[in-house]
Amino acid sequence: MHGESNSAAGVSEGDILAGKYRVERVLGIGGMGVVVAAHHIQLDEKVALKFLLPEALGNSESVARFAREARAAVKIKSEHVARVTDVGTLPNGAPYMVMEYLEGGDLADWIKQRGPLPIEQAVEFVLQACVAVADAHALGIVHRDLKPANLFCVRRSDGQLSIKVLDFGISKMSDATAAGVAMTRTSALMGTPLYMSPEQMRSSKDVDAQTDIWALGAILFELMVGRPAFVAESVTELAIKVNNEPLPSIRGFRPDVPIELEAIVGKCLEKDRPQRYRNVAQLALALLPFAPKRAKSSVERISGIIQAAGLSESALAVPPSPQVDPTPASAGTLPPVGRTTVGSTRGKKAVVGAGVAGAVVLFALVGTVVMFRRGPAHHDAAQAAAAQAASPVVIPQAPPRPPAQPPPVEPAKAVASQTVDLPPAPPQAAPATAVAPTAAVATKKPPISAPVLSLAPAAPTVAPAPAVPPKPTTTAAKCDPPYFFDAKGNRVFKPECL
Numbered sequence: 001m002h003g004e005s006n007s008a009a010g011v012s013e014g015d016i017l018a019g020k021y022r023v024e025r026v027l028g029i030g031g032m033g034v035v036v037a038a039h040h041i042q043l044d045e046k047v048a049l050k051f052l053l054p055e056a057l058g059n060s061e062s063v064a065r066f067a068r069e070a071r072a073a074v075k076i077k078s079e080h081v082a083r084v085t086d087v088g089t090l091p092n093g094a095p096y097m098v099m100e101y102l103e104g105g106d107l108a109d110w111i112k113q114r115g116p117l118p119i120e121q122a123v124e125f126v127l128q129a130c131v132a133v134a135d136a137h138a139l140g141i142v143h144r145d146l147k148p149a150n151l152f153c154v155r156r157s158d159g160q161l162s163i164k165v166l167d168f169g170i171s172k173m174s175d176a177t178a179a180g181v182a183m184t185r186t187s188a189l190m191g192t193p194l195y196m197s198p199e200q201m202r203s204s205k206d207v208d209a210q211t212d213i214w215a216l217g218a219i220l221f222e223l224m225v226g227r228p229a230f231v232a233e234s235v236t237e238l239a240i241k242v243n244n245e246p247l248p249s250i251r252g253f254r255p256d257v258p259i260e261l262e263a264i265v266g267k268c269l270e271k272d273r274p275q276r277y278r279n280v281a282q283l284a285l286a287l288l289p290f291a292p293k294r295a296k297s298s299v300e301r302i303s304g305i306i307q308a309a310g311l312s313e314s315a316l317a318v319p320p321s322p323q324v325d326p327t328p329a330s331a332g333t334l335p336p337v338g339r340t341t342v343g344s345t346r347g348k349k350a351v352v353g354a355g356v357a358g359a360v361v362l363f364a365l366v367g368t369v370v371m372f373r374r375g376p377a378h379h380d381a382a383q384a385a386a387a388q389a390a391s392p393v394v395i396p397q398a399p400p401r402p403p404a405q406p407p408p409v410e411p412a413k414a415v416a417s418q419t420v421d422l423p424p425a426p427p428q429a430a431p432a433t434a435v436a437p438t439a440a441v442a443t444k445k446p447p448i449s450a451p452v453l454s455l456a457p458a459a460p461t462v463a464p465a466p467a468v469p470p471k472p473t474t475t476a477a478k479c480d481p482p483y484f485f486d487a488k489g490n491r492v493f494k495p496e497c498l
Contacts, residue, residue: 011036018088018096021049032056033066037101047085051096063095070097072141072168080132082152082164102164104155107148107223115226119257122223123291125151125163126216127298130280132165133216134302137209137280138309143168144207146215147195148222160294193235194228195219198243198271209311210273213283217268225253229269243271261290281306 011034015023021038027048028035035050056062073084086098107125110117117125129151136143145167152164193201197214200207221229229247232238247269250262264286270276277283284302288295483493 016041017049017051017090021047021098023049029053032059032062040098046101048082048099048101049096050099051090052094054092054094057093066095066097069168070095072136073097073099075139076132076135076141076168078132078135080128080163080165081135082166102152102154104153106166107151107153107163107219110153111148111222111226116254117223119224119261119290120292121161122220123261123287124295124298125153125161125223126220127284127287127291127295127302128163129165129219130216130284130302131298131305132163133212134280134284134305136168137212137311138305141168142207142209143212143215144200144204145192145195146212146219147192148219149192151219193238194230196242197273199273201239201242208273209279210276213268213276213280216280216283217265221247221250221265221269224257225250227253258290261287279306279311 011017011023011026013023013025017023017038020041022041024037024039024046026034026036033050033052033056035048038047038049039045040047052062052066070084070087073081074087082102083100084097085100087096088098089095116122129146133143133146143165146165150166152166154162154164156162195215195218197207197211200211200214218229230238230241230245232241247266250257250265251259264283267286268276268283277286281303284299288299291299479494479496483491486492
């Protein structure tokens with residue numbers, strides 16, 4: 001079988017091409033060209049050679065398409081596009097291009113062998129493809145044939161999987177030289193129908209970047225489900241379905257796909273072009289919450305490419321979210337890049353701060369009333385209370401509330417950790433004129449049985465004394481001094497002063 005492939009390709013193992021590439025084996029044969037693994041003799045480097053078959057040389061459109069692919073691949077400087085290092089012509093007149101040698105497999109084979117991909121991995125692969133597509137769109141190149149078979153998965157030197165976008169053979173280029181090559185006719189069906197947008201089915205010539213966004217959505221659908229979005233037995237039936245029938249539900253095939261992610265795929269596959277994402281940066285920002293954390297660098301690069309190319313007024317602006325049911329996003333995902341997350345966090349902090357401030361005011365009022373009710377104390381306690389009132393209030397960090405606990409109706413009880421019953425007021429309570437100035441803020445006095453709330457559970461509650469000592473009473477005069485000396489000269493404390 002290996003010999004038959006070499007014979008069909010017109011090359012054999014050990015052949016020297018262009019005087020410096022020794023053929024090792026045939027990697028693949030298409031209708032027009034062949035790809036072989038070769039060894040660069042001078043550089044001692046393994047490469048891949050792609051060239052046209054002899055029977056395709058008489059087809060001017062095939063030759064022009066081959067040259068177009070080489071020009072597009074050389075222009076796109078991206079780690080997610082297979083690099084083209086050289087071009088030339090073989091002795092038989094066939095053009096060839098030299099590309100980096102890739103070890104791995106395309107995603108079409110991946111799905112056949114392993115079935116649907118994990119959600120995070122599928123999203124990350126599409127984001128990596130978006131990096132290559134963003135670089136292409138920045139250069140005015142529309143791929144027009146994005147599909148799982150053209151997304152080649154390799155393993156990088158750090159062990160991570162990486163996607164390479166292949167085959168820019170039918171890409172649409174906006175430069176003047178490409179416009180002079182009449183290889184794309186309106187009546188020609190160019191691309192793979194399973195991943196073609198409605199407008200591409202009608203005319204492959206009149207398409208723009210939106211057709212690549214459609215293809216990226218179709219690829220993500222298939223990576224997560226294991227089958228294309230639209231399936232038919234003929235191209236005509238497929239075209240009717242793509243243009244008229246609604247998109248099948250992803251969750252109908254795979255219920256674990258978040259409903260928000262299903263809505264993103266649906267927005268990519270909108271039949272009306274203006275309803276899709278305006279550029280791949282918007283698509284990447286929408287996909288980021290469902291990708292691994294390391295995918296953030298890919299999204300930032302995509303947004304930077306689109307902004308630098310002037311393809312969007314603000315590529316980092318968060319696109320309008322598709323209309324979905326209010327279902328919370330899956331756990332473990334990343335917040336979207338933008339200002340919405342920061343704003344919502346500040347809002348939550350403001351609400352919490354307002355609640356804490358309210359609690360501080362409430363405790364200050366309760367403490368003031370308690371101070372008034374407790375009656376007079378000695379002069380040192382009054383000075384300590386005045387110093388404490390002048391010092392800033394320090395609130396200890398309260399333990400976080402469990403998520404399942406419903407929010408309380410009364411804010412004061414939400415932070416209460418200890419209740420202390422107050423003793424009845426003594427009959428010799430100070431008159432109203434002796435109240436400290438700080439007590440004037442309490443307009444309504446709570447009942448005597450009102451609990452004293454404390455933020456520190458273990459600390460005992462100590463009622464502060466009034467800031468101004470009351471006038472001495474008759475009992476106080478009798479207790480100055482609070483003792484006397486008996487006949488033997490011993491000091492005896494007065495019972496009423498104890």
